[in-house]
Amino acid sequence: MVSEITEQYLKIIYNLTEDGGAAKTTDIANALGVTPASVTQMIQKLAKQGYVSHEPYHGSALRARGKRIAKKIARKHRLLERFLSDMVGIETEAGHDQACRMEHGLSTEAEEALCKMMNHPSTCPHGKRIPKCERAVSCEECANVALKLSEIEEGRTATVSHLVSMNKEELCRILAMGFVPGVRVAIEKRLPLGGPIIVNIKGTRIAIARAMGDVLRMVEDT
């Protein structure tokens, strides 16, 4: 188990070296709000553990072992930022601070669910790229886990993950009905002969044509 402080350092170095080069000790100190002396001490420790390589007067760079951990933490951090900004509406800077604290406690499972729920965002609110997860499946395959409304059986509940529509009017119509990302939908009945599907959103029953419903991508509740 890697300590939180190690994760924090590795992430900062990852941030600083993302575009290549090495991370200067002063920059790391600034980013973490600590003194350069304590950074130097920590870097030496991390180098000893094989996470980073350090060249005096040049800076620190991640080694494969450190990079793996750093990438994962950066991914969690940026996903959380996206979540706090998009889904919760927290201001970007406040979101950043909170994400810094939350990222260490976030399980891999939660991280995957978060990514799926937000439909695989590629960048964080600051515009930085969100590293891909380590799983063997591609994002497209992973996205296909989301089902169309008509693929869900009667009696199940599912959460809208995202909407796929080329037609803005149709999209707005369906959004206005309350089919927004994150909303829980109970599939009550599927009417025969390609008829509509009757769903329930928070006590409101809606009959929705199949083709219209297939604009919705849902993740079935387990």
Added chain:
Amino acid sequence: MEIALAGNPNVGKSVMFGKLTGIGVISANYPGTTVEFQKGEAKLGDMIIDVIDLPGTYSLSGNTDEERVTTDLLFSRTPDTVILVADASRLERSLVLLFELLESGYSVVVALNMYDLVKKTGLKIDVAGLEERLMTSAVPTVAVREDGIDALLREAVRLRPKSGFRVKYDSHTEEIISELVTMLDEPDWPFPLRAVAIRILMGDGRVRKQAGGRITERADALAEDFEGQHKESIQAHIQRDRFGEAGRIAEEVVSRIAPAEKRRSSLSDLTLRPSTGIPILLAVLAAVFLTLVFGGGMIEEVLVDSYESVARGAFDNLKDGESPAVQGVLDGVYLSIEAMLAIVVPYILVFYLMLSVLEDTGYLVRVVSLLDGIMHRIGLHGRAIIPMVVGYGCNVPAILATRAMGSKRERVILAVLITVAVPCSAQTAIIIGTVGNYAGAQWALLIFAIMMALLAILGFVLHRTMKLEPSQLMLEIPELRWPTLRQTIGKTGLRIGEFLTIAFPLLLAGSIILEILMAEGMLQKLVDPAEPFMTGVLGLPAITIVALVFGILRKEMALQMLMVLFGTSNLALAMTSHQMFVFALVMAIFMPCLAALAVLIKEFGVKGMIGITAASVLLAIAFGATANLILGL
């Protein structure tokens, strides 16, 4: 002072309007009854307040007909106060629309309607808390019982500071909004620039047009960039934040004080489950049809008989010694009144009563959902089933009922199908009275089968040629509830009134003209030139054209005319079974009656009426000629 009523469909808005103004508005327990807007006056003390009833909408984005009407009205009339009629038992949904109204800077009062339902379901709303959060007033109301209406009106006319409540969107969306706001000029707009920016992003056509290319292009670029980053459209984000905020507020102000009552939805479920819903539907349709054909027929007989016994003598006395023209006018008046008694009361009144009950219970929405799949194959959606069923009774209310359809083109398709391929009760009477009686029931059934096939084929062909994707069904299904007697009677009365004012003057004028033609002997002159056509093409006696012409006035008169023309009530003496079949088939498709023509003009304009009429005449002739050829082999 002007007040506008806004709200989601099916929240009791039209009832509220009726109670505020005393004007009856047809409301139905299915969404989308108010496509045009209604205007009335409310009185508060000495003050007269104009009240407009906006169509029910879920949003102000201007993406559906209802939304466009609503946004246009709000935009052009800028009412002093907007009353948002909310279904208090499902507050969240209404709050979303409220947010949009507040965002656009309207002074809004919330009517927490159906407040009785809140208590009944064991919930409690912290009204003061809601007012505090929304920074505006909220008044609990129960429109059907007239509770809280006065308080609402008093609140609506009071001056109040505009609510400062705004939904906060996610930071990226806010950034985009701020950027767009800097590109806009305050004096150009009747509502806050923030709302303008949001509407541009949401795709409101009119606002985008007014904003101009530079801003909309920038907005689209920003939205595209947003979508690239978030893998989700900015519209989805905006709506999601609105619903999120609505959910949060609802959660804060609505609390449960009693355990939830078990939903009384067993019957409701039965009507929706295909295995039980379809038999229920068939039973209901059969009941409606039988009531119309038999019940209506019986009422018609009684009414017409008593009318004839009372009025005939009087009219005959009046006609005595007058010129043919005057006699023609008198006959016209006499027949028009008879026609109204024979059609309006037995068929239309009875039908409207039943329709009103079906609507108010919320059953029709279920039928619509149940049949949507089938209707899609002929280019319509489930909603079309209502006008079609209505059409088997009388085409006039059926054409009026096409208003419930989503688009103009769907309405046209449906109106064509109804006028051409749905035999009304009078046409049914002709089919039964000629072919059914003399040639045998199987031939009558064959005509009905041909009509059904025509309906399906015509629907399919129109669907294909008009290249119209039927708008996808999406509607709210309200709980089943009992209709109230008052509402049923009120609504039926309004509809009958609407029908009378359209149909009766035309029927009167038409009858008088036809009668004068008859009296002057001009109608007979039509017969001779028509002979080659009637006999040559349709294989019918030339004189039957008079019956066809009279059929325009009133369909079942064609049958009566045949008997008058041939001087016998035993048609078998004058026409062969073959001729009767052709005649009945032609009559079943043939052009709409005068009353139907009148509503076609009202709903689709003269052009639309001529097009639909031409289609039905041509098809009638084509089918008649084909039947004549086949039977002649």
